[in-house]
Amino acid sequence: xxxxxxxxxxxxxxxxxxxxxxxxxxxxxxxxxxxxxxxxxxxxxxxxxxxxxxxxxxxxxxxxxxxxxxxxxxxxxxxxxxxxxxxxxxxxxxxxxxxxxxxxxxxxxxxxxxxxxxxxxxxxxxxxxxxxxxxxxxxxxxxxxxxxxxxxxxxxxxxxxxxxxxxxxxxxxxxxxxxxxxxxxxxxxxxxxxxxxxxxxxxxxxxxxxxxxxxxxxxxxxxxxxxxxxxxxxxxxxxxxxxxxxxxxxxxxxxxxxxxxxxxxxxxxxxxxxxxxxxxxxxxxxxxxxxxxxxxxxxxxxxxxxxxxxxxxxxxxxxxxxxxxxxxxxxxxxxxxxxxxxxxx
Numbered sequence: 001x002x003x004x005x006x007x008x009x010x011x012x013x014x015x016x017x018x019x020x021x022x023x024x025x026x027x028x029x030x031x032x033x034x035x036x037x038x039x040x041x042x043x044x045x046x047x048x049x050x051x052x053x054x055x056x057x058x059x060x061x062x063x064x065x066x067x068x069x070x071x072x073x074x075x076x077x078x079x080x081x082x083x084x085x086x087x088x089x090x091x092x093x094x095x096x097x098x099x100x101x102x103x104x105x106x107x108x109x110x111x112x113x114x115x116x117x118x119x120x121x122x123x124x125x126x127x128x129x130x131x132x133x134x135x136x137x138x139x140x141x142x143x144x145x146x147x148x149x150x151x152x153x154x155x156x157x158x159x160x161x162x163x164x165x166x167x168x169x170x171x172x173x174x175x176x177x178x179x180x181x182x183x184x185x186x187x188x189x190x191x192x193x194x195x196x197x198x199x200x201x202x203x204x205x206x207x208x209x210x211x212x213x214x215x216x217x218x219x220x221x222x223x224x225x226x227x228x229x230x231x232x233x234x235x236x237x238x239x240x241x242x243x244x245x246x247x248x249x250x251x252x253x254x255x256x257x258x259x260x261x262x263x264x265x266x267x268x269x270x271x272x273x274x275x276x277x278x279x280x281x282x283x284x285x286x287x288x289x290x291x292x293x294x295x296x297x298x299x300x301x302x303x304x305x306x307x308x309x310x311x312x313x314x315x316x317x318x319x320x321x322x323x324x325x326x327x328x329x330x331x332x333x334x335x336x337x338x339x340x341x342x343x344x345x
Contacts, residue, residue, distance in 0.1 A: 025086075025090075025301050026090065030090060037312060038078055041311055042079070045071045045074050045314075049071050051328045051329065052067055053068060058322075062142050062144055066127060067318070070120045070121065071314065071315070073117040077114055078311050084106055085110060099179065108165045112158050112159045112163075119205070121209065125216045125262045126212075126216055128220070128254060129216045131254070132224065132254065133219065171183065206272055210273050213262045220258070257317070264314075268307060268313065275300045278299065279300075
C-alpha cells in the first residue's frame with residue numbers, strides 16, 4: 001500500500017497503471033467490445049423481463065419464473081461487470097468507483113451476479129430434466145412455488161458466498177486519506193482459510209455448474225432417445241405413423257429451448273473453465289497486466305469476454321425458438337410507433 005498526501009503526477013500515473021493490472025484490460029478491442037456488449041445486453045434483457053412477465057408466450061409459470069430470473073441476473077452481470085467495471089475502468093479509471101470501499105462492493109456484486117446467473121441456468125436445466133425424465137416427481141417439483149423457492153435460495157447463497165470478497169481487498173493507494181483501488185490482501189495468498197475459500201469459490205463457479213449441466217443434458221438426451229424409440233414402436237403397432245404426435249412436438253420445443261440455453265452456457269463458459277484449470281494445475285498467477293503477447297492474459301481475457309457475452313445470448317435464443325415470443329417482440333416494438341402515429345394525428 002502506498003500513501004500520498006497530495007496527488008503528484010508520478011503517483012497518479014502509477015495508480016492508473018496498477019488499475020490496468022488489476023482486472024481492467026486496455027486496448028481498442030476492449031474499448032469497443034464492452035460498450036457494444038452493454039448496448040445490446042441491457043435492452044435485450046429488459047425486453048425479455050417485460051415480455052415474459054406478461055405471460056403471453058405460451059410457457060408455463062414455472063418456466064417463466066426461471067427465464068425471468070435468468071434475464072434479471074444477466075442484466076445485473078452486464079451492469080456490474082461490464083458497465084461499472086470494464087467500461088468505467090477503461091474510460092474513467094480514476095472515478096469514485098475506484099475508491100476502495102466502492103471497488104470492494106462492486107467486486108462482491110460482480111461475483112454474486114455471475115454466480116446467480118450460472119446457478120440459475122443449472123437449476124433451470126434440472127427443472128427441465130425433472131419435467132422430461134421424472135414424471136412422478138414433475139407434479140410436485142415443477143411448480144411456481146418450488147421455482148420461486150429455488151430461485152430465492154440460489155440468489156441468497158450466491159450473495160452470502162460473494163460477500164466474503166468484500167473483505168479480501170485492501171487499498172492500493174491512500175491519497176489525501178482516501179483509499180483508492182482494490183488490491184488483494186497478502187493474507188489471501190498465505191492464509192489457509194482464504195486458500196480454502198478460493199478453491200471452494202472456483203469449484204462452485206464455474207466448475208460445478210459446467211459439469212452438472214453437461215451431466216443433466218446427457219441424462220436428458222438418453223431418456224429422450226429411449227422414450228422416442230418406445231413411442232415409435234407403440235405408434236407403429238397402432239398404425240399411427242402418418243399422424244402428427246402432439247406430445248412429441250411439445251417435447252421437441254422444450255428440448256430445443258433447454259439445449260439452446262444450456263448449450264450456449266457451456267460454450268460461453270468453456271474458456272473460463274479452462275482458464276481456472278490452467279491457473280490451478282499449472283500454478284500460474286492470473287494475468288498481471290494487459291500484455292497481448294502473454295498467453296495467460298489472452299486465455300483469461302478471452303474467457304471473460306465469452307463469459308460476459310453469455311449474458312446477452314438468451315434473448316436471441318427465445319426469439320429464435322419461440323414463435324409467440326417473436327410476436328410479443330413485434331407488439332412491443334410496434335407500441336411506441338403506434339403512439340407516435342396517434343400523436344401525429
